[in-house]
Amino acid sequence: MVHLCFNRTVRLLTLQNNNQEWLSANIPHFITKVEWPPSSPDLNPLDFSLWSILESRTCSKSHTNIESLKTSLRREWENIPQEMVRTAVAVVNQRLKSVIKQKGGYIE
Known part of the structure; x- marks a missing residue:
């Protein structure tokens, strides 16, 4: 099981589309920036x-x-x-x- 630490730096990285694609492909149950409530x-x-x-x-x-x-x-x-x-x-x-x-x- 993959555990990620969520912080502002990680969040900024996940906002970039190429990172979103990689995370979606490699992290089970990854929640995209569109799904994440502000x-x-x-x-x-x-x-x-x-x-x-x-x-x-x-x-x-x-x-x-x-x-x-x-x-x-x-x-x-x-x-x-x-x-x-x-x-x-x-x-x-x-x-x-x-x-x-x-x-x-x-x-x-």
Whole structure:
């Protein structure tokens, strides 16, 4: 099974037509740029999973200045279990299929 890391650099590379053709031919279940919904929070693991965890942990106490907030954010980010991040990333493909099935509509 092929695992790809999706980031802005990869996304920019996949937007080029020759790369789209190669990826479509070589990656099972590759989703083309035409099929990929733009700016969907349903497809961003930070949006659909991790931000709410980080927010609840960080805001469990009040902060009197920006440095306190930044310190708390960094600490709580480091405390999010790696397995939780992996799980959020692992469901992106299924969520993408659901968004496509809903023709871009809300899926949760």
